[in-house]
Amino acid sequence: MDKPHVIVIGAGFTGVAVAYDLAKRGMDVTVLERGPIANGTSGRTHGLLHSGARYAVDDQESAIECIDENTILRKIAAQVIEPNGGLFVGIDDSDMNYRDKFIEGCQECHIPLEEYKPEIALRLEPELTKKIRTAILVPDGTFDPLRLALAFAASAKFHGAKFRLFCEVTGFLFDGLGNVTGVKFSDRTKGKMEELSADIVVSATGSWCGEVAEMAGDPNIPIRPTPGVMVTYDQRLCQRVINRLNEPGDGDIIVPQRQMITVGTTSFEADNLDYIPVTEQQVNLMYHRGCELIPSIANTRERGAFMASRPLVDSGLKGRSLARTFKCFDHKVSQNIDGLVTITGGKATTLRLMAEKTVDLVCQKLSFPAACETIETPLISYRQYFSIPNEVN
Ligand SMILES: Cc1cc2nc3c(=O)[nH]c(=O)nc-3n(C[C@H](O)[C@H](O)[C@H](O)COP(=O)(O)OP(=O)(O)OC[C@H]3O[C@@H](n4cnc5c(N)ncnc54)[C@H](O)[C@@H]3O)c2cc1C
Known part of the structure; x- marks a missing residue:
């Protein structure tokens, strides 16, 4: 043929x-x-090789796709991946209430995890907030987009x-x-x-x-284009990906990339995909949410802020609920x-x-x-x- x-x-x-x-x-x-x-x-993502843990409670189809593909990409694309792992960090009552659901979800989606006490997590990641109450390690990673x-x-x-x-x-x-x-x-x-x-x-x-x-x-x-903002700071303040132990929300991911970190992201709808402005309000939100997990962001120079749009499939739901x-x-x-x-x-x-x-x-x-x-x-x-x-x- x-x-x-x-x-x-x-x-x-x-x-x-x-x-x-x-x-x-x-x-x-x-x-x-x-x-x-x-x-x-x-060309404008965090570069987070998802383990699927972020979606393990509410979007298990995506979570399973992520852990399966994460495993494959580590083999076929090792040249562009830093297999540094990710911590889901709990710092308040709401996070701790989410903990059991999170662990159960990861187990259902065959995502391996290991829970660390605060003192161990702080030894691994000294810049984390001292308010830390638990940290759960999952096989997240960083890729060079x-x-x-x-x-x-x-x-x-x-x-x-x-x-x-x-x-x-x-x-x-x-x-x-x-x-x-x-x-x-x-x-x-x-x-x-x-x-x-x-x-x-x-x-x-x-x-x-x-x-x-x-x-x-x-x-x-x-199709529901759903943009989000990311803000990059000029020091590598963590070695692993840091996630907030909570339902996916704004500014709850910090990804180390070379000598920088990127805090993201938001989720909203835009009319003009070819020009989505980065607003000061969203940049400030990333800063404050980032500082809750890594307080020394406050002493670090902002290197840049950028925006990109997720091409999400419209399932009739809104924002973060979209699969x-x-x-x-x-x-x-x-x-x-x-x-x-x-x-x-x-x-x-x-x-x-x-x-x-x-x-x-x-x-x-x-x-x-x-x-x-x-x-x-x-x-x-x-x-x-x-x-x-x-x-x-
Ligand atoms: C803020 C944010 C952070 C994200 N972070 C992560 C992350 O950390 N990890 C992760 O796994 N995923 C992440 N994602 C999701 C991921 O980035 C996207 O799912 C992925 O980049 C989509 O790739 P794509 O090729 O489908 O679309 P695109 O990368 O947008 O590619 C579409 C291409 O089509 C071209 N094009 C459009 N129209 C035409 C035309 N008429 N003729 C010719 N070319 C055309 C465009 O120029 C573009 O290059 C993130 C998404 C966002 C918005």
Whole structure:
């Protein structure tokens, strides 16, 4: 059988992982991205490799996805991961009331944990507040966001995928029945419009996937872009990820990254995804919530504040209640438009699994029998993204 050609729109975590999986299964792949690699949300995350513990009480489907993928990424993407662990720290009565539910949830989701007395936790993390009452260690970690994306992109290129950056998809090509047969795009590096045909187009456009689906004639993708702010401070005040032992809320995660820490995040709705301002009020909130866990943040220089939007799937709930799991949409099913698949939702931590499910659907639609092979093989070095030639005609 001839190799099918698949266009992937978007080179965030999801797009590069989809491109890798498609190419590794033997398909011809072209990635079209309107900016550089990790131009969207993926370039602006905490870099927390979730153990799933954060979701173990209220969103167990996501929690299990996270712990399973955390285990796989530690093997295949060890080059970009610091396996430093994470502490869930209880400092008041409300936290301590949450403790039993938290431990039970982690056990139900097979997330390993170990509880430490305050004096042990303070020995491990001397900058933690002296108000600490308990600390529970889970297998969280830290990843380097850009390098994670580049490692998947390099591995995709190694298997033949082509990357066309600064190429914005502006419309679709259709057959006489309204099915998608390719895309129209603006190549900003050449300043001209082009068209490209494909057997299937995969939209991995994150928070923008609703707009992209509308271009194809499907206004019904239930996507709820949900931004959050993060604030970075100029010293590495903890070695592990520090989480507040409470229901997920604002400013309850502190992630060490090289010689810095990042405090995040908030959760709200925005109208204009291309410009979400960082408000002083949200930055102050991160500062105060961060200081509750690590008081010495007060003596540390703020290095920067940034914002990104989660591409969450709309389940009818609001804000923090929205599930962190992902969904793959076949537009043949939702709007009788064949040739287009959208993948959205999820976490950076679940990028590989999201790609696997998407490519399973692509293979099924194309009757192309190839199994996923991304679980065992380590990714090639992220550095090779720049050295493998990009053979674009
Ligand atoms: C504040 C915050 C903190 C987070 N922290 C973490 C964390 O610590 N750990 C974790 O696991 N997850 C985290 N997440 C979630 C994670 O970052 C996202 O789930 C993930 O980045 C989404 O990746 P994506 O590829 O689906 O979307 P994106 O990264 O947004 O990629 C979509 C891409 O599509 C491109 N695009 C859009 N339209 C077009 C077009 N018309 N033509 C061509 N290209 C187009 C965009 O430029 C973009 O590069 C966080 C999210 C937020 C908001």
